[in-house]
Amino acid sequence: MAPNFLKSSLENASFNIVFQIMCRCITFLLNAFVVRHVGAKLIGIMNVRLLLMESVILMLTKETFTKACLTNTSEHNWAQVVNLLWLTIPLCSIISFVCGYVWLFFLSADETSQLYYTFGVWSIAISCIIELMSLAVQLVASAFLFVRLKIILESIMIALRTVTFVSIIVFNPENALLAFGIAQLIAAVFYTTSHYVYFYHYIKRLKRHKLKRRLSMSDDGTEEYVESEFPFLSIKEFLPGQLKNHDTYFNKNLSSLTWSFLMQGGLKQILTEGERYIMTFSPLLTLAEQGMYDVVNNLGSLAARFIFRPIEESSYFYFTQMVERSQPLSRQNPAKMYESTNVLRYLFTVVTSIGLIVLVFGQSYSPLLLWLYGGDALSSTLPVLLLRAHCLAVLLLSVNGITECYTHATADSATLNKNNFIMICESIVFLGASYIFVVLFGPVGFILGNCVNMGLRIIHSILFINKRYSVTNEQPLAGLVPKPFFSTCLIVAALVTSCSQAYYFPDKKFLHFFIGVIMFMIVVISWAYENSDLLKLGLNKWLEKRNGDVKRD
Known part of the structure; x- marks a missing residue:
């Protein structure tokens, strides 16, 4: 029986997310420890x-x-x-x-x-x-x-x-x-x-x-050897x-x-x-400034590292198994094409929603998070500005991760080679923009340059996906557009938390935090209401896996 690539990819993503959360928590605490020592x-x-x-x-x-x-x-x-x-x-x-x-x-x-x-x-x-x-x-x-x-x-x-x-x-x-x-x-x-x-x-x-x-009787009563799908019979066979x-x-x-x-x-x-x-090959920042930037960068990229990267890795494996690089979608297995299209649209919905939530709440709660992590030393203007800018980068990174993942997983060698020239242009623009922004705005310029980089890569990948699906009636890119009720709740949350940050921080930190928790719950409930079909699908997959594990036990 062929392996269930969707089930394995979902399982891999869930395990990876848990693993990345653990790793980032360790790094999070380790950086705080190292800074002090x-x-x-x-x-x-x-x-x-x-x-x-x-x-x-x-x-x-x-x-x-x-x-x-x-x-x-x-x-x-x-x-x-x-x-x-x-x-x-x-x-x-x-x-x-x-x-x-x-x-x-x-x-x-x-x-x-x-x-x-x-x-x-x-x-x-x-x-x-x-x-x-x-x-x-x-x-x-x-x-x-x-x-x-x-x-x-x-x-x-x-x-x-x-x-x-x-x-x-x-x-x-x-x-x-x-x-x-x-x-x-x-x-x-x-x-x-x-x-x-x-x-x-x-x-x-x-x-x-x-x-x-080994002994399984065939029709004529002779012995028959049962072969395994695993092709390696000795550890030496992993050598060239x-x-x-x-x-x-x-x-x-x-x-x-x-x-x-x-x-x-x-x-x-x-x-x-x-x-x-x-930073490494130019004298724009001192080593101490680089260290401080790295601390804030690690803090700001938590969501990207422990959620988006595992999803991208599992999605890349899934799409490489489900979509043939050398064939247009109209000539591929209809069942596989339909399933992979739905998966792609759902992935867009999930990562875009997470990115928007990070962007909205990050603007008002960056000072509180930095204060909890590093005390007053990280509560100054520059670290707060860095973390707020990171929230915008997280949104762009969430979209770029899946669009680029699908592109690399399904494009043939000729297309990949043609893309090299475009990536060279993007690299030149990125490095030039980063250098100029750093000269003008200091360390925040690195994040702004990265946003330019992400934007160019998103446009390039979206054009590829749109061209690939032009021969079908499917529109997976629709998953990038947030639904109206969820969008409205995000706007309300942005206004309320901004007012809370202006009036209650830093004097009433707990009240500011409590208001953020309430607004976050409202936003999550609105998303769940509009994406109930996705939640039902995820629940069904989880129940299928659980029932399968119980039967094996």
């Missing part, structure tokens, strides 16, 4: 400088190959996929060496003079290589719907990295970069080895299970050249698709991390 300057080095390097390496290797190889996994020649995925190791080694050299010798002396900075740089490079050594296993886990495995291992990895880091800086705050590097290496080693250990025991159990089922393969060493179509994503990966890296590039 090591200061904003070291946060700027770790969270801006070093994590940018990690992002560059993994974007151009792990994300590129994973996106390409998750396409239509039911028809894969797994020997060719494994061979292709192991190319990430030499590629990652080259990129890591180049990045390490740049980060050590081309950045300003302010951060390179910090104690253990060199160790921090090379620990990032080595940890990325170690993590990619299990990329084939990670992709197989995703392709065969090992949803809980990913969540459990990533949760343990985050906890292990956090405990290691905190344990060292509690006693030696001046060794924060040493603690950062050690935590990265330990987490990477655990993540890679745990994947191999799990599948070693899984394959062992699978073999025992197959032995129990070990799995039986009667075709070419690499799949031409997958290689071409990977190259397309590699080209786009470099452009997307500039678009998604543009502000960190500007």
